[in-house]
Amino acid sequence: xxxxxxxxxxxxxxxxIFYVRRDAALRERWKTDLEGLAREFGxxxxxxxxxxxxxxxxxxxxxxxQYYLSQILRLFYGAAFNTNAHPAxxxxxxxxxxxxxxxxxxxxxxx
Amino acid sequence: MARIVAAxxxxxxxxxxxxxxxxxxxxxxxxxxxxxxxxxxxELARPDVVIAFSNxxxxxxxxxxxxxxxxxxxxxxxxxxxxxxxxxxxxxxxxPGHPALARYIVNEGARRRLHFAYLRDMxxxxxxxxxxHYLNPEGRIPLVPVTLNCTVPPIPAPEHVYHVGTLxxxxxxxxxxxxxxxxxxxxxxxxEPGGPRYFWVDEAFDRWxxxxxxxxxxxxxxxxxxxxxxxxxGSGGTCELLAWILVLALTTGPxxxxxxxxxxxWRCGTGMVAWNDLAA
Numbered sequence: 538x539x540x541x542x543x544x545x546x547x548x549x550x551x552x553x554i555f556y557v558r559r560d561a562a563l564r565e566r567w568k569t570d571l572e573g574l575a576r577e578f579g580x581x582x583x584x585x586x587x588x589x590x591x592x593x594x595x596x597x598x599x600x601x602x603q604y605y606l607s608q609i610l611r612l613f614y615g616a617a618f619n620t621n622a623h624p625a626x627x628x629x630x631x632x633x634x635x636x637x638x639x640x641x642x643x644x645x646x647x648x
Numbered sequence: 649m650a651r652i653v654a655a656x657x658x659x660x661x662x663x664x665x666x667x668x669x670x671x672x673x674x675x676x677x678x679x680x681x682x683x684x685x686x687x688x689x690x691e692l693a694r695p696d697v698v699i700a701f702s703n704x705x706x707x708x709x710x711x712x713x714x715x716x717x718x719x720x721x722x723x724x725x726x727x728x729x730x731x732x733x734x735x736x737x738x739x740x741x742x743x744p745g746h747p748a749l750a751r752y753i754v755n756e757g758a759r760r761r762l763h764f765a766y767l768r769d770m771x772x773x774x775x776x777x778x779x780x781h782y783l784n785p786e787g788r789i790p791l792v793p794v795t796l797n798c799t800v801p802p803i804p805a806p807e808h809v810y811h812v813g814t815l816x817x818x819x820x821x822x823x824x825x826x827x828x829x830x831x832x833x834x835x836x837x838x839x840e841p842g843g844p845r846y847f848w849v850d851e852a853f854d855r856w857x858x859x860x861x862x863x864x865x866x867x868x869x870x871x872x873x874x875x876x877x878x879x880x881x882g883s884g885g886t887c888e889l890l891a892w893i894l895v896l897a898l899t900t901g902p903x904x905x906x907x908x909x910x911x912x913x914w915r916c917g918t919g920m921v922a923w924n925d926l927a928a
Contacts, residue, residue: 538876539883540843542801546711555710558731559771597844603884604706604799607842616735620667621847621913633844640847644912 545600553578593632650823654693656922657833660778663914671913682907682920683782695830701891702775702834704795720770720793721750727772743787813897833895835888837917851910853881854917864902899923
């Protein structure tokens with residue numbers, strides 16, 4: 538099976554994103570007090586550090602659901618006009634250069 | 649006895665509204681043309697209600713307890729959810745629900761040993777918002793949204809989802825009302841949202857899948873289009889084709905392929921189909 542099979546459904550971070558995303562006050566705290574938020578949701582030190590570092594590859598390996606990785610990046614970098622040139626997508630290109638190069642070569646276009 | 653009067657399927661990638669103009673012009677033209685053709689067919693069918701099937705992208709249920717199927721039973725549906733309106737570049741919309749039909753589906757499902765979770769206040773992301781924007785922009789057709797788990801393991805198997813489609817066909821047939829029902833599958837084709845292959849579109853898979861629909865051989869499609877095959881073509885996203893497979897059970901015969909675009913700019917194999925022959 539594919540990458541979603543890496544998901545650790547019991548990881549506190551996978552619970553936390555669900556609630557942050559639907560609550561404007563928590564989204565605000567994401568910007569001002571990520572560490573406090575992480576503590577309240579019971580994240581491990583490892584989870585919090587990978588999150589703080591926006592380390593997509595590490596978070597994925599840790600078992601954060603891949604869909605939430607894209608949400609995490611949008612929480613950090615903003616959600617509007619989420620094109621392939623958006624900083625959130627640039628973070629992906631840095632985390633997965635080989636996969637990205639293969640995808641772009643197959644498509645024959647970089648936009 | 650309600651009657652199915654239209655069946656179609658389309659991709660719902662957020663790029664279709666959020667950054668539409670970043671795709672090559674020919675893809676934009678194809679997409680708009682296909683949505684227009686779907687809208688034309690929908691109007692011709694004069695549905696009283698549309699049942700729309702889509703992946704719930706971890707929006708409505710926390711990850712500790714994700715149902716396979718969820719029915720929105722509210723009097724009115726309002727979207728997109730706040731977190732998504734900027735991403736989708738969409739204004740808020742309001743679409744009347746059809747609580748009588750929605751609640752009937754939940755309860756009759758249970759009597760057939762099928763679990764439909766339900767929500768009175770369902771939240772909406774791209775899955776329902778994008779097709780409603782293009783096909784039901786004024787919210788004139790009442791909506792019953794049904795979400796599927798296409799992304800959190802265990803993802804339901806295609807043959808189970810198809811079976812749920814056949815049960816739903818029986819449920820609609822037994823409904824004590826003469827509603828004309830349109831069914832709409834939303835999602836797919838190949839994509840891996842948030843995964844290492846985020847930019848990957850598997851054009852060969854997409855064309856193969858669409859060809860299976862054009863042939864209309866359900867047994868062969870179920871035999872060959874396994875979860876593993878879909879996951880290989882883009883993990884956690886391509887499985888949204890489960891919504892198409894559910895709707896397939898409400899049709900017979902070949903689908904018309906209205907358009908296909910390997911749209912890397914929208915990070916999604918993008919396609920639209922409509923069926924002509926509907927299950928009695």
